[in-house]
Amino acid sequence: MIRIFFITTAVAALLVSCQKPSSASNPNPDELLVENFGKIQDGRDAHLYTLTNANGMVARITDFGATLVSLTAPDKEGQLSDITLGYDSVTGYDSDENPYFGCSVGRYGNRIAHGKFSLDGKDYQLATNNDPGGIPCHLHGGDRGFGRRLWTLEEHTPSSLTLKYVSADGEEGYPGTLTAKVVYRLTDDNELIWEATATTDAPTIVNLVHHTYWNLSADPVTSINDHRLTLNADHYLPTNAGLIPTGERAPVAGTPMDFTEPTPIGQRVEADFEALKLGLGYDHCWVLNEAADGELGLAARLEDPKTGRVMELLTNQPAIQFYGGNFLDGTITGKNGTVYEHRAAVCLETESFPDAPNQEGFPSPVLRPGETYRHVMVHRFSAKP
Incomplete structure (x- = not known):
């Protein structure tokens, strides 16, 4: 024992x-x-x-x-x-x-438009704790999520x-008692x-998300713009001004959203491209080429050229949110008194689609009694000379 x-x-x-x-x-x-x-x-x-x-x-x-x-x-x-x-x-x-x-993050990671969704003919109102572009939404489970x-x-x-x-029935406005x-x-x-x-005792929606901020240089006073990122995704989800997906799945080819080959994060982050303007940089969901069938597939590869550290990310989820630390602005003091400046880290969050409860063309996030939700992320670390 x-x-x-x-x-x-x-x-x-x-x-x-x-x-x-x-x-x-x-x-x-x-x-x-x-x-x-x-x-x-x-x-x-x-x-x-x-x-x-x-x-x-x-x-x-x-x-x-x-x-x-x-x-x-x-x-x-x-x-x-x-x-x-x-x-x-x-x-x-x-x-x-x-x-x-x-x-x-939970009960539902990422954004839900206006904090509203319908399930089995009943309407639910969640907290609207985020308002990018002046458009309110529910973010990462509400006022006090998981x-x-x-x-x-x-x-x-x-x-x-x-x-x-x-999570009790009604917590943050969600239906059903959820055991996570x-x-x-x-x-x-x-x-x-x-x-x-x-698992749940009544129909509900679930999207549990892991939200670590990574800087493979181990020097958080430096930007992650020189990190080289590969995303196993040929499409991403365009958003409106509130960072809510429009429902379209747009090809990345020929755009700054193309990370199908290893690319420095900062190489095109300031490009004159509408999606980057709306997110103040990268803060979008990519549709993965693998893992949509629930099996583990390669989602991303992140490399720091200075230290040689490499992180490969595998998942059974259909999408990945790549957030480039755009809202870190020097106002947060973290470990050992370090002030975290703009783009001091990157988040790679495998997940279901944002706003999926309101988008018929997206994978369903509904969990019903007798079913088990399962989300796996494998962070595989190595180093190259």
Whole structure:
């Protein structure tokens, strides 16, 4: 039986900061390392769990928002460094300024037009907590979505853990009691696997999304514009001024939206192209060429040419939202007092289509009793000389 091993915050921080693979990153390899991560606004304690693999990689996850707080990955010299943005304690994550750093978003990730949808002949009104272009929409689950909820640790090993959250019928306006689980696994193949499942007692809509901000250089004061991105997608979803899909699936060929070959993110981000103007850069959904049948397919490949770090992303979902950190503006202070400037990170969020509840031509996001929703993301890390 695997036991939970509690350590102090100072010792945990020291262990996680180790830059070379070492079994000393976990003094008790058969136990899960846990530390207190501070109190959330209602006074309850949040916890930080540390996962390790045989190669010295370390992933830290908090039960607040089922959030990935940090992940170390090796560069071409074998140096391990944290490649995510975030905060030093739960206080930052439980604040209004938090732009969904690392969290598990739900009940419905991305946008729903005007916060409205109909299901089985009944109309529902959700919070309109976002208004790009002056057009209100429901974003990432509402005023206090799954990324701002305290989850329960259900199962664990030194390299994996399962977190559970039960969303009551009517929470944030959604119908049905939804039982969601998120599993994090850190494998010896240098893969971080995020897997979300959900069941419901009444028809509802579901789109659980993982929202980590990546900077493979491990230097978050630098832009990700020089990162080379490949998206396995021949089409994207054009949007209106409110960043809601119009229903069209447009070809990427001959446009700045074409990442079918490795391309620096910043190469065309300022191009005179309507989609980029509406999103103030890249903040759009691409339709994946693979994974539409529910099996794992390659979605994206991200590479930092300086450090050699590579992240490949596989998923069973039909789409991926590529967000280039356009709204990071130097007003957020994150880990170790770092100020996160414009385009300091990139988000690659596999998902169902935005506004799918209102678009007949999109894959259905409806989950009914007796069915199980399942979303898998495999983040595969390597380094090239």
